Amino acid sequence: MVGGQSASLSDTSVALSVRGLTVTLPDGMERSHAIEDVSFDLHRGQILCVIGESGSGKSVTASTVMGLLPRAIQATAGSITLEGREIIGMGREELRDLRGRVVSMIFQDPLSALNPLMTVGAQIDEAMAAHDEGTPQSRRQRAIELLTEVGLPDPALMYHQYPFRLSGGQRQRVMIAMALALEPTILIADEPTTALDVTTQAQILELIRDIQRRKGMSVMFITHDFGVVAEIADSVVVMEKGHVVERGSAAQVLNAPEHPYTKRLIAAVPHLRQDDRERAAHTDASGAPAKPLLKVRNLVKTYRSGSAFFRTQRIVPAVQDVSFDVLPGRTLGVVGESGSGKSSLGRLLIRLMEADSGQILFRDQDIAGLTEPAFRSLRPKIQMIFQDPFASLNPRNTIGRSLTVGPIAHGVPAAKAREDAKALLDLVGLDARAYGRYPHEFSGGQRQRVGIARALMFKPELLVADEAVSALDVSIQAQILELLDRIQRETGVAMIFITHDLRVASQICDEIAVMQKGRIVEFGRPSRIFFSPEADYTRELVSAIPGEQLDDKTAAAATGGRQSTQQTLQQGTQT
Known part of the structure; x- marks a missing residue:
């Protein structure tokens, strides 16, 4: 069995052997063990992918192998044999000697x-x-x-x-x-490509694979993306809530998954949609087609740093002559690599920084040149969902205070703000108890739901979502996309969805703007952009999507998990 428990501990083909590993959590946690009775083998010269959602125990397993567990938790059972040496119970000095020389780690951030x-x-x-x-x-x-x-x-x-x-x-x-x-002979890579754009991700995956082959290293690659698994894995271990639920060769797990959890994970991986979203045409009070909610014309922003006098000045054209329209109830996707100008464009639209020139027409009023006091009355109508909800929420404030402080500052009575906040928490799939809890008490997916609820507190007409799902597990990502789609259908809010993940953009966007070096190089419907791209840059982006070259057999193998995935989407409070 590949990666299974049948290999002998003395087998010289095994670089890392984990047997019956259990790591106990402190009292009062939602479960008693971070991982329990975990066993697998990493064979020499192979890449083992450990896959699962947040909280499945992937990173705890890696930290235990590295001897980097925090003092609050400890391995209470099991064995880890590293190049023939037992490391459970090993002294600090011996562990320090192994780190870097025998086993080394690439961290997520x-x-x-x-x-x-x-x-x-x-x-x-x-x-x-x-x-x-x-x-x-x-x-x-x-x-x-x-x-x-x-x-x-x-x-x-x-x-x-x-x-x-x-x-x-x-x-x-x-x-x-x-x-x-x-x-080192063993390399542990903990989610090293999660927050990277598709082309950079492809380069990093190819780099790790190339180095592994040239040096004959053994690689333990932790991920939550089956697209990455399809690109590099020799064998796979699937973890759920601290337990190994499936293991096998990459081909076996991808094409014939046995466990329902594995099927759900594969089913949740987004793929490029070949059809475009159907939307009812928006009309005004007279029945005529709705006018654009937002019109951007020739927007320009250039960053300057250093000194021209000392010849150290650096000039970066972040946004160059960008123009587009957004209709009410529609979603415009802005895609491109890191440094393409996506996030700078989003910050300009919500006036977190000033444009050098150009127009931002919100309901035909140019907000680009407004002073902050003049723009203040319009700010509630344009809200942002940030990439990192944990960083954007005040850790000292309860969720309730984070949701209500803005509306109260804009004159909403406190009682009305509390009522609206609790209603929105219900809308985004969180129960009423979330109101009095703190950000650290929630998972990443739950915090992102809080971020969405906070943006909706003002009943905005335009949402700017900046990489709102890029760091989430694929199943939680699917839930958030479903939530945003439902909210848009119910409220008619327009969205600008900034992302480096083309698969996600094809799922939720009505139109796509492809940005490169500050310019829009291609604009159109997702089906045309992704399946008949005109720009060479767009073709490069599409070709770099991990796992997208898989045939339909893999997708078909996951069909049994799609029913369960839909049930999961309706149970957001549990995730």
Whole structure:
């Protein structure tokens, strides 16, 4: 059995063997164990994908292997054999010696994992110095070689850069370089591509696969996306609520899943829709076709940093001559790579920053040139759903206060605001008890529901959703998309949906604007944009979608899970 429990612990083909691993949670948690009786094998020279939703125990398993569990939780049963050495019960110094040299890890969020006060080169150097490897000169040379190996431009210059100056994809490449510094035999990658755009994601997946083949490493790849599994996995372990529910070869799990949970996960993976959404035509009071709610004309925004005097000035054209219309009750998808100008466009539309030139006509009133006091009365009509709901919610405020503080500031009576907040929590699938709880008490999907409820508190006419589902599990992502679609049908709100995931855009958008380097390079209906693209850039984006090249057999194998998925969509309070 591939990745199963039948392999012998003395089997030299096994680099990592986990047997009966149980990690106990503190009293008072929603369940007693983070993981329970988990067993699998990672074979030499192979890529094992561990897949499951948030809370399934994937990252806890990886942290246990690395010896990085927080003090509040601990492994209470089981065995982890790493290159023939038992690490459960191993001392701190011995574990520290194994990290980086035998097993290394790529973390999900490279910006949080990298030290903002240290240059890229210094951080790679530090990984080697901690193990007394080489001299300062040899470590510097090795760091530049690693930066070259992971495909970063101008490695000698990159060595002296700070993390905030790099893009998300570049920071992830730096993390890979750090993980490879001591040439470990086992690499653990914890959701390394979740928040990356499709082309950068494809590059990182290809990089990991290429390095793994060249160096003969064993890779434990943690993900919640079966599209990624289809791209790189040799074998698969599926986890649910701390238990392994299915294991096998990638082909076996993808094409003939046995467990209902696996079927639901595969069924929830979005695919490019070949048909466009059907929408009833909006009309005004006289029955005539509705006018555009939002008209953007020749919008321009350029970022400038540094000093022209010292010849260090950097000029970045973020939005260049962008024009489009949005009708009431319709969704415009804005897609493109990181740095294409998507988020800058969203911030301009809700006036979080000023445009250099151009018009933003909201109900035929140009809001681009309004002062903040003049725009204040219109701000409730244009609301935003942010990418990271945890960062956008005040951790010291209850959900109820976060929902009501804005409307109360705009003159809504406190009692009416509380009543509206509780009604909206019900609308987004959360029960009334959520009103008095704090953000940390909710899952990622639940916090995103709170973010949607907060945006709807003002009864807006336009919602700007900036990567609102990019970091969510595929099943929770499907629930949020279903929720947004239902809210739009019930309220008639217009949406601008900013995303790097073309599959998601095809599910929820009526029209698509493809942005590249600040410009709209293609505009049209999703079926035309994704299946008959005219721009080379659009074709590159579509070709980079992970797993989209799979034939219909894989989708058909998941048919049995679609009924369960629809039931899950109706039970948002449980997720």
